Amino acid sequence: MVKMNLLQAINNALDIAMAENDRVICFGEDVGSFGGVFRATSHLQERYGRERCFNTPLVEQGIIGFANGLAAQGSVPVAEIQFADYIFPAFDQIVNESAKFRYRSGNLFNVGGLTIRTPYGGGIAGGLYHSQSPEAYFAHTPGLKIVVPRNPHQAKGLLLAAIRDPNPVIFFEPKRIYRASVGLVPEEDYQLPLGVAEVVREGSDITLLAWGAQMEMVEKAAEMAEHQGVSCELIDLRTIAPWDVETVAASVKKTGRLLITHEAPLTGGFAGEIAATIQQHCFLHLESPIARVTGLDTPYPLAHEKEYLPDHLKVFEALMASVHF
The missing domain is CATH 3.40.50.920 (Rossmann fold)
Structure with missing residues (x-):
């Protein structure tokens, strides 16, 4: 067991997933260059190269459209939306494409390998464009799984489960406690069940x-x-x-x-x-x-x-x- 904060646990989960499966790819705004605005992806580009951890243009609709295409071809994309408030430009791609890909093809193809990570919520004096909690918008959409961890131990186990789940998952991370929530986390690979309170x-x-x-x-x-x-x-x-x-x-x-x-x-x-x-x-x-x-x-x-x-x-x-x- 190692003491980690919530950010470190997320980084550790991504590291384990990328080491285990070379199809896992992390990308988003500033994700590769310096680990994202909160440093959740720090050092992943150094370890796995620019082909598997990289920056995208500041276009959320493009990030998720690109992620859908990767997932449809068998990759396991972990796309980051820098703040949950900015997930709305990608709303069409998520609710009309990610969520319906499998259904509309009769399971001939799907984007089940897709995970979308995004920090949500208030408490950081972020104002109206950096503090929203949009989980209910997506809960209305059949075909998506929505996961929210409460502490580092939960974050690591749930994120690993989300990345490996055969369905598209939106993983909301409570940014107010990114560094405030600290606890003991197993160093090894483990998963916590999705859909279970x-x-x-x-x-x-x-x-x-x-x-x-x-x-x-x-x-x-x-x-x-x-x-x-x-x-x-x-x-x-x-x-x-x-x-x-x-x-x-x-x-x-x-x-x-x-x-x-x-x-x-x-x-x-x-x-x-x-x-x-x-x-x-x-x-x-x-x-x-x-x-x-x-x-x-x-x-x-x-x-x-x-x-x-x-x-x-x-x-x-x-x-x-x-x-x-």
């Missing part, structure tokens, strides 16, 4: 569900709640699509309550999909309405970022209201 802590009074950087918020809120005699069960969803209905439903049937938190705005956020599904599965077990603690229905603000972000205090207030409903 993890019960991080068991409890009896309420289920707290989150993913990515929001896991830190629910953990802090749960510690506060314990001092009030409230037992919280914590679940990291890990994969947004396909999401693990069974694990979440089993937890809610036990606790009778559910709170979901994400940084994306409330309206159309993925918490709404989870809430609708869980009330269908657990209606007779619910002791209070399903709660959502999310970002606001506004463009992401710079000056009022703290007011916008769903922090541990907001989560604590909502979970206590749910318990005392």
